[in-house]
Amino acid sequence: MPSPRRNTEGRPLGASASSSSSSPGSPAHGGSGAGRFEFQSLLSSRAPGGDPTCARLRASESPVHRRGSFPLAGTGPSQAPPPALPEDDRMDLNPSFLGIALRSLLAIDLWLSKKLGVCAGENSSWGSMRPLMKLLEISGHGIPWLLGTLYGLFRSDSWAGREVLMNLLFALLLDLLLVTVIKALVRRRRPAHNQMDMFVTLSVDKYSFPSGHASRAALMSRFILNHLVLAIPLRVLTVLWTFIVGLSRVMLGRHNVTDVAFGFFLGYMQYSIVDYCWLSPHNAPALFVLWNQQ
Ligand SMILES: CC(C)=CCC/C(C)=C/COP(=O)(O)O
Numbered sequence: 001m002p003s004p005r006r007n008t009e010g011r012p013l014g015a016s017a018s019s020s021s022s023s024p025g026s027p028a029h030g031g032s033g034a035g036r037f038e039f040q041s042l043l044s045s046r047a048p049g050g051d052p053t054c055a056r057l058r059a060s061e062s063p064v065h066r067r068g069s070f071p072l073a074g075t076g077p078s079q080a081p082p083p084a085l086p087e088d089d090r091m092d093l094n095p096s097f098l099g100i101a102l103r104s105l106l107a108i109d110l111w112l113s114k115k116l117g118v119c120a121g122e123n124s125s126w127g128s129m130r131p132l133m134k135l136l137e138i139s140g141h142g143i144p145w146l147l148g149t150l151y152g153l154f155r156s157d158s159w160a161g162r163e164v165l166m167n168l169l170f171a172l173l174l175d176l177l178l179v180t181v182i183k184a185l186v187r188r189r190r191p192a193h194n195q196m197d198m199f200v201t202l203s204v205d206k207y208s209f210p211s212g213h214a215s216r217a218a219l220m221s222r223f224i225l226n227h228l229v230l231a232i233p234l235r236v237l238t239v240l241w242t243f244i245v246g247l248s249r250v251m252l253g254r255h256n257v258t259d260v261a262f263g264f265f266l267g268y269m270q271y272s273i274v275d276y277c278w279l280s281p282h283n284a285p286a287l288f289v290l291w292n293q294q
Pocket residue numbers: 141142143146176198199200201202205207208210211212213214249254
């Protein structure tokens with residue numbers, strides 16, 4: 001006997017409305033899976049050979065329309081519930097272009113990140129490059145940057161140097177704070193192929209969005225380019241380092257591409273904040289009091 005056609009959740013088509021209206025992925029439920037169905041329905045209504053009349057009918061039968069024309073089952077005892085529709089058809093709801101664009105971007109992001117994660121494990125295709133990638137990881141880690149800045153600050157014997165280093169410290173702390181807050185709010189898990197063997201992490205570092213290394217690298221390179229007088233090759237090297245640190249995050253499997261892209265954007269913007277709030281002995285004398293007493 002031929003088996004019945006099944007929907008994306010594995011239920012037979014034509015299952016009753018009540019059995020699906022409370023499922024997490026159903027539009028009526030408003031669960032996270034709703035967009036998935038919208039995405040699929042858009043594809044199916046545009047498939048070659050698809051019936052455009054059918055697509056129009058589906059739109060007019062969506063719960064959004066139905067809600068306006070007659071109440072949901074169970075809300076009015078005297079009215080008959082709407083006729084049960086095949087479940088796939090009920091999923092075809094006002095596809096939002098923003099939702100589709102975001103979901104498509106996410107799908108490309110996951111696919112590309114997996115493809116680029118060639119150093120995610122020792123047995124990965126570029127597994128032998130893993131130690132080099134981990135070296136890059138340390139070069140963009142918060143601890144060496146914080147320790148180096150503090151060391152420079154206490155060793156510096158010029159006011160100009162102290163001012164720059166004080167702002168560098170402020171930049172690093174601001175970055176740490178913003179990345180922590182965003183990671184805790186977004187809570188995007190690291191890619192499944194990542195091995196959690198990172199050097200000194202905070203509890204939010206189980207999350208991947210945004211990449212702290214990418215934001216720090218972008219912030220540091222903008223800071224360095226603006227406050228250090230460097231020869232052109234060193235300036236090029238600084239920018240190159242930023243991009244390589246970002247790429248290494250994806251190659252190590254630590255991040256998806258969008259985590260790194262947003263990290264770069266965040267670090268770039270953070271520098272603008274630091275520049276705007278530039279600390280000096282004039283506007284923040286308390287921070288420089290230690291040296292005033294010497
Ligand atoms: C413990 C300190 C001071 C910083 C944590 C640095 C860190 C582990 C950031 C995570 O970076 P990704 O988000 O790029 O993995």
